Amino acid sequence: MSNHKSGFIAIVGRPNVGKSTLLNAIIGEKIAIMSPKPQTTRNRILGVHTKENYQMVFVDTPGMHKGKDLLNKTIDKVAVASIHDVDVVLFVVDTIKGAAEEHIMNHFKYLKIPVFLVINKIDELKGKSGIDEVILSYLGSYDFEGVIPISAKDKTFLDRLEETLVPYLEEGPLFFPKEMKSDQSEQKLMSELIREKILYHTEQEVPHAVAVVIESLAENPELNTVDVSALIIVERATQKQILIGKAGDKIKKIGTEARKEINQLLNTKIHLTLWVKIKKDWRNRPNDLKAFGYGEDV
Ligand SMILES: Nc1nc2c(ncn2[C@@H]2O[C@H](COP(=O)(O)OP(=O)(O)OP(=O)(O)O)[C@@H](O)[C@H]2O)c(=O)[nH]1
Ligand SMILES: [Mg+2]
Structure with missing residues (x-):
């Protein structure tokens, strides 16, 4: 007789509220890149969290x-599509409610x-009254199943979040092998880590105009x-000029940081060579989007 439970849990919210930070904190491994820039995540990323009696499959999504x-x-x-095929939705917000949330x-x-309603970044608030204020700002907005304040960065109340979700799982088998943490291929993770370093080292429109593919x-x-x-x-x-930098200093820095992290995460020593190529208006070309790995699940 088995009473094993499993289920899918979508993590949605506006860009930059900390969805990927939450996913990584729950899984205990960096499977999704994170950055202070909005629109960091561009794909749906599955994070598999397996305990003795249940398996939770978290679905990290791009900021809406x-x-x-x-x-x-x-x-x-x-x-948007991700909220329809799951058992539970976590609507992640931070301490400021804006038009995007509406x-x-x-x-x-x-x-x-x-x-x-998952209120993240409570480490930025002053105590319980600060949390109450955020909760109040959502009063009457939607009939939420519950409110869960957390700090993904400090891993505060994540155990409570997990406990809250258990009753929403359905009786069922493992969806994924128990050793599996993510559906991201090593190759995809490598390209994402390179993009993460670019997000940290470039400003304005550059980070958003970049795609990375492993050749x-x-x-x-x-x-x-x-x-x-x-x-x-x-x-x-x-x-391209900005990315390469004076005498190639910027691209070198990006390469060094990406290489170090890939070495560590994949436990493989890599030798990384980066090439920069111009593809005019690729963000508006369906074939380019497909070639660079975007939207394949839609
Ligand atoms: N103070 C604080 N900062 C946090 C917390 N969680 C995430 N952050 C920061 O918020 C920024 C955005 O984090 P991400 O996890 O990339 O946010 P996201 O919601 O996945 O963003 P998109 O992928 O662009 O939709 C990063 O600088 C994080 O370090 C938290 O609990 N407290
Ligand atoms: Mg993200």
């Missing part, structure tokens, strides 16, 4: 927003799935390394 270009419209669709709550209107991976038995060649795509020559 009104995109202007085809890339952003595509990734917004990914996020817009997102419109998507919950006809949803039959329970939605929890080749080859084991080098002599040096016991893996040679990785990655292509960074930008839209304009000026962006």
Whole structure:
């Protein structure tokens, strides 16, 4: 007789509220990149959390927003679609409620799935009264199943969040092998880590105009390394210049930081070569979006 439980839990919210930080904190591994820039996540990322009696499959999504270009419209669709095929939705907000939150709550209107309001970044608030103020600002906005204040960064109240979710799982088998943490391939994670370093080292429109694809991976038995060649795509020559930097200093820094983290995360010594290529207006070209790995789930 088995009473094993399992279920899918979507993590949605506006860009930058800490959805990917929450996912990583629950899984206990960095499977999704994080950054202070909005629109960091561009794909749906599954995080598998397996305990003795249950398996929770978390679905990290791109921040919901009104995109202007085809890339952003595509990734917004990914996020919106994700709330329909799950058992529970976590609506992650931070300490400031804005128009974006109102817009997102419109998507919950006809949803039959329970939605929890998860208030993240409570480490930025002064005690319980600060939390109460945020809760009050959502009063009457939507019939939430419950409110869960957390700090993903400090891992505060994550155990409480998990306990709250257990009753919403259905009796059922493992969806994924218990050792599995994520559906991201190593190759995808590598390209994402490179993009994360770019997000940290560039400003304004550059971070959003970048895509990264791994061009080749080859084991080098002599040096016991893996040679990785990655292509960074930008839209304009000026962006390429910025990315490369004076005498190549910026691209070098990005490469060094990405390599270090990939070495550590994948436990493989890699030798990384980065190439920058201009692809005009790629964010509005369906074929380019597909080639660079966006929107395949829509
Ligand atoms: N103070 C504080 N900062 C946090 C917390 N959680 C996340 N952050 C920060 O918020 C920023 C955004 O985090 P992400 O996890 O990338 O946010 P996201 O919601 O996944 O963003 P998108 O992928 O763009 O939708 C980062 O700088 C995080 O370090 C938290 O609990 N407290
Ligand atoms: Mg994210």
